Amino acid sequence: MSGPVSILGGGDFGWALADAARRSGREVIVWTRRAQEQAREGVTVTETLADAAAADLVFFAVPSPYVGAVARELGAHLDGSHRLVHISRGVVADKHTPRTLTQVLRETTPCRRIGALAGPIVARALAEGDASAGVVGSRFPEIVEAVRDVFAVQRLDVFGTDDVLGVELASTMVSLLSMAIGYGLASGLGPATLAMVATRGMNEAARIGEGLGARAETFHGLAGLGDLLAAFAGDGRPELEVGRLFAAGVTPAEVDKQVGARIEGLRTARWIAKYAAHTGARLPVLQILADVFRGRLRAEQALDALMAQEVS
Amino acid sequence: MRPVLKLLKQRILQVRPQLPSFPGRAARADDPAVFSFNEQRASVMDSVTRRIVSRYRTREPQELLYLLSDAANTEVRRLSSQKDAEAELEISAWRKLLRGNGRMSHDERVAALERICARMSGDVAGNFDPRVYGIALRIVPGLLTGVMSPGTFPRELVQPGWPQLDALIRVEGPVERLRRLARLGTLILVPTHSSNLDSVALGYVLAREGLPPVVYGAGKNLFTNPIISFFMHNLGAYRVDRRVQARLYKEVLKGYSFEIIRRGYHSLFFPGGTRSRSNMVERHVKLGLAGTAVSAFTENQLDGAPRPVFFVPITINYPLVLEAETLIDDYLKGAGQSRYIITDDEFSQVDRMVAFLKKVLVLRNGAVIRFAEPLDPFCNPVDELGRSLSPSGRAIDPGTYVQQGGRPVADELRDMGYTRELGELLPSVYRRETVILWTHLVAHVLYRYLVLRTPGRDLFTRQRVRDASMRRDRLDREVGLAQAKLIELEQSDRVRLGRAIRSEPPSRLVDEALEAWSGYHSKPIAVAEGDSVRMLDPNLLLFYQNRIVHLADDLATPETVKAARIIAAMGEGA
Numbered sequence: 008m009s010g011p012v013s014i015l016g017g018g019d020f021g022w023a024l025a026d027a028a029r030r031s032g033r034e035v036i037v038w039t040r041r042a043q044e045q046a047r048e049g050v051t052v053t054e055t056l057a058d059a060a061a062a063d064l065v066f067f068a069v070p071s072p073y074v075g076a077v078a079r080e081l082g083a084h085l086d087g088s089h090r091l092v093h094i095s096r097g098v099v100a101d102k103h104t105p106r107t108l109t110q111v112l113r114e115t116t117p118c119r120r121i122g123a124l125a126g127p128i129v130a131r132a133l134a135e136g137d138a139s140a141g142v143v144g145s146r147f148p149e150i151v152e153a154v155r156d157v158f159a160v161q162r163l164d165v166f167g168t169d170d171v172l173g174v175e176l177a178s179t180m181v182s183l184l185s186m187a188i189g190y191g192l193a194s195g196l197g198p199a200t201l202a203m204v205a206t207r208g209m210n211e212a213a214r215i216g217e218g219l220g221a222r223a224e225t226f227h228g229l230a231g232l233g234d235l236l237a238a239f240a241g242d243g244r245p246e247l248e249v250g251r252l253f254a255a256g257v258t259p260a261e262v263d264k265q266v267g268a269r270i271e272g273l274r275t276a277r278w279i280a281k282y283a284a285h286t287g288a289r290l291p292v293l294q295i296l297a298d299v300f301r302g303r304l305r306a307e308q309a310l311d312a313l314m315a316q317e318v319s
Numbered sequence: 320m321r322p323v324l325k326l327l328k329q330r331i332l333q334v335r336p337q338l339p340s341f342p343g344r345a346a347r348a349d350d351p352a353v354f355s356f357n358e359q360r361a362s363v364m365d366s367v368t369r370r371i372v373s374r375y376r377t378r379e380p381q382e383l384l385y386l387l388s389d390a391a392n393t394e395v396r397r398l399s400s401q402k403d404a405e406a407e408l409e410i411s412a413w414r415k416l417l418r419g420n421g422r423m424s425h426d427e428r429v430a431a432l433e434r435i436c437a438r439m440s441g442d443v444a445g446n447f448d449p450r451v452y453g454i455a456l457r458i459v460p461g462l463l464t465g466v467m468s469p470g471t472f473p474r475e476l477v478q479p480g481w482p483q484l485d486a487l488i489r490v491e492g493p494v495e496r497l498r499r500l501a502r503l504g505t506l507i508l509v510p511t512h513s514s515n516l517d518s519v520a521l522g523y524v525l526a527r528e529g530l531p532p533v534v535y536g537a538g539k540n541l542f543t544n545p546i547i548s549f550f551m552h553n554l555g556a557y558r559v560d561r562r563v564q565a566r567l568y569k570e571v572l573k574g575y576s577f578e579i580i581r582r583g584y585h586s587l588f589f590p591g592g593t594r595s596r597s598n599m600v601e602r603h604v605k606l607g608l609a610g611t612a613v614s615a616f617t618e619n620q621l622d623g624a625p626r627p628v629f630f631v632p633i634t635i636n637y638p639l640v641l642e643a644e645t646l647i648d649d650y651l652k653g654a655g656q657s658r659y660i661i662t663d664d665e666f667s668q669v670d671r672m673v674a675f676l677k678k679v680l681v682l683r684n685g686a687v688i689r690f691a692e693p694l695d696p697f698c699n700p701v702d703e704l705g706r707s708l709s710p711s712g713r714a715i716d717p718g719t720y721v722q723q724g725g726r727p728v729a730d731e732l733r734d735m736g737y738t739r740e741l742g743e744l745l746p747s748v749y750r751r752e753t754v755i756l757w758t759h760l761v762a763h764v765l766y767r768y769l770v771l772r773t774p775g776r777d778l779f780t781r782q783r784v785r786d787a788s789m790r791r792d793r794l795d796r797e798v799g800l801a802q803a804k805l806i807e808l809e810q811s812d813r814v815r816l817g818r819a820i821r822s823e824p825p826s827r828l829v830d831e832a833l834e835a836w837s838g839y840h841s842k843p844i845a846v847a848e849g850d851s852v853r854m855l856d857p858n859l860l861l862f863y864q865n866r867i868v869h870l871a872d873d874l875a876t877p878e879t880v881k882a883a884r885i886i887a888a889m890g891e892g893a
Contacts, residue, residue: 010724063724081712087697087720117709119697119720119740120733146736149723 011058012157015077016068017052019130020094024066024157025050027133031159035246036062037086054182060084064092066124067112071097071271075111082116090120090150094128094141095184097271098175100278102221103285107175109144120148123171125178126229127237128163129244140164144174165173166229173216173225180212180293181231182246185238186272187296189250196305204313205235208292215279218288246272259302276300351501352583353555356447359582364444367574368436371567380425387428389434391417400758404607411412423663432567439571441470445534445557452532476838488520489814491754494689496526496703497631500693501531503705504627505583507612508533511601511634511749512589514641516686520585521635524688529819534579536572536608537589555584570648573611580615583626590745596650598640598865599890600749603742604684610738613696617734620718627705632691632745634756636817640837640862645864651782687754687817696720697737698744750869756804756817762831762863763874763886765789765845765854770882782858789827789849799825808873865890 014021014026017039021265025035025047035050038059051058059065059081069077074095091112097124098105109121122145132139141158143151151167156166168174184205191201213226225231238244245266252262263273276297283290295312298304304312346351375383394413398406416431423431500506508522518535525532534555537610538561560568580586590604616628640646692700697720699707706714720737721727768789773781802825808814809821818826833852836844836859844859845852854860867874868890875883 079710082709083713086709086715087717088722088725113740115710117699117707117713146409146739148732148736149730231784 009033009156011062013038013062014068015056015059015065015081017041018068018069019066020133021066022175023130023133024068027161027163028157030161031157033157034062056081057084060089063088063216064090064157067091067093067095067108068097070106071095071099074108075099075115076256078112078115081241082118085116085118087117087119089118090122090147090153091116091118091137092122092124092145092150092154094124095271096125096178097274098179098278100274102279103278103281103296105179106159107172109171109175120147120150121145122147122154122155123178125174126166127234127235127242129237129242131243133161133163136162138162140166140233141172141239142166142168144168144171144225144230144232146171168225168228168230170222170225172219173221174230176216176219176221177212177226177228177231178234179207179271180215180226181234181238182272182292183275183300184208184212184235185244185246186250186253186300188235188238189247190254190299190306191250192247193251193254196306196310201239203282204292204296205232205239208296209235211293213291215282215288215290218286223295227283234268249273253300254306255309259300273300276295338362348413349502350449351585353447353532353534353585354449354452356445356534356584360444360446363436363540363575363578363582364440366431366578366676367571370578371436371570371574371878372429372433376429380428383425383428383432384420386567387416387431387435388420390567391420393564397564416525438573439568442576443536443557443559443571445555447532447534447555460575464806467807468838477713487685488524488527489687490524490528490690491687492633493692494530494690497690498529498694499703500627500629500701500705502586504583504629505612505615506531506533506693507580507628507630507631508585509590509608509609509630509745510586510587510688511596511753512591513598513635513646514594514637516641517589517594517635518587520686521633521688531585533585533587536576552626559884569607573607576608577611577615579616580612580628581618586612590742594642594646596646596653598643598646598862600634600746600753600866600870602746602890604745606738609696609741610735613734613741614731616696616717617721617727620721620784621729625718627701628696629693629701629705630696631693632748632752634685634687634689634691634749634752634754636689636756637685638758639839643859643862644840647858650862651779651858674864687756689752689754691748691752691817694741696741698740708793731859751813752815753866754815754817755820755867755870757819757823757828758832758863759866760801760805760820761794761798762790762844762860763831763867763871764801765852766857766860766864767875767879767886768794768797769854769857769860769880771879782861784857786853786855787857788848788853791847791850791852794852795825795829797876798828798881800876804874805870808870814870815887 009032011034011163013036014025014028015038017037021039023035028035029047029049036059037050038054038056039052040054053059056077065081067074067077074093077246093107093108093112094222098107098231100106107123109123112118112121115141122143124141124143126139126141128139128141141154141163143154145151145167146169148167151165155165187204187208188201191204209226209232212231213223217223217228238247241247249262249272252265253259258263259273279290279293280297280301282288283294292313295304295309299306299309341778375386395410395417397593398413420428420740436448489823497506508521510517518537522532532555534557536559537556539558539560559572576586576588588608590606590609591601591606595601612628612630618814619626678813695701695707695717697707697717699709702708702714709715718727721730721733723730726738769781769784769787772787775785776784800822805814805816805820809816819831823831829852833845833847837846840856842855842857844856844863845854864886868886871890
């Protein structure tokens with residue numbers, strides 16, 4: 008398979024993907040609302056969403072809140088032969104249960120061959136050709152293959168799992184935990200404390216996942232812990248910066264304004280709080296983080312609250 | 320049963336009853352495909368065997384070795400515990416295979432596989448006799464009504480139309496569209512399953528509503544009644560012996576289903592696999608047979624002879640379930656490991672059956688069969704013309720789902736992916752399309768009160784509570800509140816309601832439920848006593864309320880919210 012590839016979203020990640028696909032010899036269509044004059048050889052830039060339907064492999068590299076609207080509009084031009092992959096860390100909160108973006112894509116388009124790409128892949132690493140790995144969650148092994156083909160000449164291993172929900176939830180939780188790391192670093196928490204927060208937080212995330220039908224092991228793989236380790240190693244992802252802003256006392260509303268809709272962690276914090284309240288699940292670390300990022304707890308209070316918890 | 324009778328029954332089962340060959344009705348062009356099934360029967364069986372054999376011929380020899388040894392091992396184990404004449408006959412052949420399997424060459428194993436497949440598919444394959452179909456249509460309703468009111472039997476038998484039975488089974492849903500779709504493609508009926516009466520009631524309704532007969536896999540235990548067996552054999556039912564655990568047997572069953580769907584025979588199977596023990600609406604479905612429909616669709620695309628496949632989810636809703644007592648006992652006993660086969664339930668007891676039908680007749684409301692919107696194999700809704708619709712309402716070619724680079728491609732894993740998607744969609748369709756009846760509602764309110772009154776108890780100790788009672792005025796009030804909520808949910812398209820819930824006052828619903836619950840089950844479930852209602856059978860209350868367990872949160876009042884959550888959690892955990 009070496010047909011054209013469409014990429015929706017002209018952000019850093021979108022363009023990094025476009026370059027990677029280009030290097031693998033694929034024709035690339037990039038759809039973006041801001042039509043820049045970024046003409047590159049072999050890349051067609053368009054403002055017309057319908058143009059993206061010319062490729063049968065379409066990457067969604069738009070922020071999660073926009074995935075639904077973009078998918079609905081594009082969906083009118085797609086059929087069962089199109090394959091969709093999204094790269095967003097995020098879910099759409101639907102009352103107290105999360106709706107994942109693969110679910111959104113399924114409901115808004117006629118497509119069924121859908122996947123989620125996750126793991127410690129950031130735009131800069133892709134662009135610089137760092138060796139790295141990602142994981143594709145899909146019911147359809149051919150989607151894993153298709154993503155692998157796109158990164159054929161990249162030093163990037165693509166693994167596959169059919170635990171789609173696990174991949175999407177893990178990746179969403181990583182966004183929140185990455186913010187916690189940025190926050191902790193800026194508040195002067197030591198490595199051991201951060202490691203505790205990360206590990207226990209990921210365990211709780213895995214428990215939520217299992218409750219919703221995902222597999223715990225997915226949270227401890229590339230999509231979860233693996234991704235989080237890259238944040239620890241300082242891969243420069245925006246969530247770290249958000250955490251720092253919070254630690255500096257910037258209010259949630261301002262953070263949202265400054266960094267924009269790109270940060271899924273804030274929304275994640277909100278639905279975790281709702282989810283815990285509804286199900287009565289014991290999620291001490293995640294709930295404390297949720298409170299911090301909703302502006303209800305300060306760092307010292309958070310730490311006290313954390314240490315006052317019985318270890319479960 | 321006495322040995323002589325048992326032997327006689329076995330003999331009867333071994334003969335395949337056929338009508339004598341007098342000239343039958345002439346075939347018509349618009350006959351459903353199944354009318355000419357018998358001409359294709361041998362060829363169907365042959366294809367089943369051929370496909371399995373060619374699959375294993377080319378795979379690693381080891382796989383065939385394991386397949387055969389699995390078949391021989393499981394069959395020897397089963398037959399040696401069965402200890403009857405049939406077992407004696409077969410077991411030695413399996414033992415011989417077990418001994419020789421390791422030394423056989425690949426070709427010898429292929430030959431053995433071919434023999435076994437041919438036998439298994441012969442055992443599975445059904446017949447279809449249009450004459451029997453015609454007779455069944457005329458006689459079965461009469462028989463049923465006759466059983467229900469013996470005094471009227473002869474008169475009813477000669478009268479066309481069966482007003483009593485017709486009134487007992489109500490049908491809802493897009494029947495006219497389904498009639499059209501039946502001519503355009505292959506229907507796969509996938510109903511919920513709560514009683515052995517399901518297939519009888521559904522079969523009757525299909526004929527009554529002008530829908531074609533369907534082929535379906537019936538448990539071998541349903542063939543033990545010679546009369547039912549006669550009809551089953553000649554109405555396209557194939558036999559599924561649930562005792563046989565061999566992987567190969569499952570491949571044969573799937574192969575058979577694949578083959579008949581591929582050839583365009585309308586099919587029926589119960590995705591729940593077995594009757595819902597708890598009476599909860601199916602939350603998990605088995606995908607094996609759904610998978611064969613997806614594969615058959617793909618196969619026809621590859622052959623250049625595309626033929627649409629339409630899945631039709633159906634809910635079958637009873638105010639009273641014939642086998643309720645056995646089922647809920649099994650559920651509470653098994654807690655997850657329920658018996659897959661129950662042979663000694665109310666369905667096999669003639670007196671219970673008669674009592675049930677009489678009760679149903681008095682209630683003048685036997686069942687509601689609701690057909691849901693048809694779906695293509697890729698979870699898309701289907702319009703009047705059989706076209707698959709995208710979320711934006713555009714017609715799309717279902718063939719594109721099995722295409723890559725513009726042409727159809729075989730991909731087993733992809734088709735399994737589609738099947739899993741269907742498997743996830745069906746339970747939500749079932750929940751939405753389940754028709755909630757007054758017995759479910761009243762049972763829920765009573766049971767919720769029982770939970771409220773027994774804080775901190777687990778399911779099993781709560782089920783042992785006897786003689787809890789609830790004040791009648793409170794019961795009526797809570798039924799009224801829940802009823803209002805249900806009506807609201809129906810308006811937002813989340814549930815379907817039976818007619819009584821829509822129109823009757825709460826006190827009437829309670830009266831009707833108490834009436835329904837006395838006289839059929841071996842003891843009343845709840846009875847009026849002074850100004851209270853006493854709960855005599857918490858197990859059956861649980862059973863009937865389980866039908867709406869997924870709505871417990873929605874129906875909660877501020878007072879009962881905790882109890883409702885406990886009930887809802889029971890539904891989520893199951």
